[in-house]
Amino acid sequence: MRLFWSIAFATILFAAFPMCAQAMPNFAQAYHVQCSVCHTQVPALNSFGRYVQRTGYSVLDPHVLKKEYPLWIDYSTTYTEQTPNTAQWVGGNLALHLDGLIDNTWSYHVQQWFVQDNQPGGLDTAWVAYNNLLNHDGHLFVGKLEVPAPSEFSQWMDVTGLSINAGAEMTVGEHQYELDANRWGTKFVYDRGSLDAEAAYVTSGADLSGFNDYSDDTDKTFQYKLAFANPKNPLEAGYYGATGSYPLPEGGTDQYHVNAFYVQRDPTGHLPGFLATYQMGYDGNPGLGAPPAASNAGSVELFEPIGPRAMVTVGKQFTNDGMGDQVQVGNIDLSYHVMRFVMLYAEEAFNQQQKPTWNGLIWFALPVGPI
Secondary structure (H helix, E strand, C coil), X not given: CHHHXXXXXXXXXXXXXXXCCCCCHHHHHHHCCCHHHXXXXXXXXXXXXXXXXXXXXXXXXXXXXXXXXXXXXXXXXXXXXXXXCEEEEECCCEEEEEEEECCCCEEEXXXXXEEECCEECCEEEEEEEEEEECCCCEEEEEEEEECCCCHHHCCCCCCCCHHHHCHHHCEECCEECCCCCEEEEEXXXXXXXXXXXXXXXXXXXXXXXXXXXXXXXXXXXXXXXXXEECCCCCEEEEXXXXXXXXXXXXXXXXXXXXXXXXXXXXXXXXXXXXXXEEEEEEECCXXXXXXXXXXXXXXXXXXXXXXXXXXXXXXXXXXXXXXXXXXXXXXXXXXXXXXCCEEEEXXXXXXXXXCCEEEEEEEEXXXXXXX
16 A cells, blocks of 8 residues: 555656656756766766766756756655565655755755655755865865765665675674765865865764764764776776774774775676675774774676666675674666656565565656746
């Protein structure tokens, strides 16, 4: 019944707003372009889309974007199996986005969840960027922002992201890494030619109350990224890492650091796309009375278009927390651009010593603007 009402609600909205929409639908609608300009498969970004993302949209023309309202709605219904034959539909995922350019100097993005996983929603994103530094190659972000990391950690087409960011969220003792989280802080990006250099100091990942939370019980992290990333080249490769201090619940602090490498290539010609990451971490005091722990994690994924609308991905990843816990998982995903506004995703996930589980997602983005 919950799925029925989710689809019915989406259908009503499709009929009410017949204009084309994509991920960041107000941008696509203003420029009258297809999603393939920025996306390999919505929401995963291609080399040009990643360039637009890391430069805070400043490479776009603010006069063109003014053709549309800077608003769009994000709605999804998810299907998850925590264990085989234990399924749950979650119809309550509704967010409002406000994004764009004020002029050639300032850009912004705010995402507020009204409902998330059937619970009252929180503030996902809230940043402004000043883009007129170092001859427009420097971009200073302030607010709740995406930390320096591969774009796939925030924009990807797998339902659960099993194959790409489990290491980024790995728990070592009492410390959970947040290498893919939106957190409050400041980030500087220098992007020129094929060079992408990023550095950020971030703290809390909480809602609006976390914007000035620098208390002793807050994880504080310096995170960085250096990559070869050219908007005209489908190949991207780089290094990212972090160093920080995590306050332990029973007292004391875990000083940690992580170094990681990634390489990716968009699918072009007769070759599939691929993404690979390898991460090495060290926790000086993981808690639970345990000695220092050296962790590592890795992932690889291949993805190939099937016609103009579908994409299949196959991936595998492993994590080793350095405390005796090692996990290997895999996934097979199929995504399909059904119609205007609608993306459909299905996934079969594999976990060691367990039967496969199924996950799914119905997602759409709806621009709010003149008809």
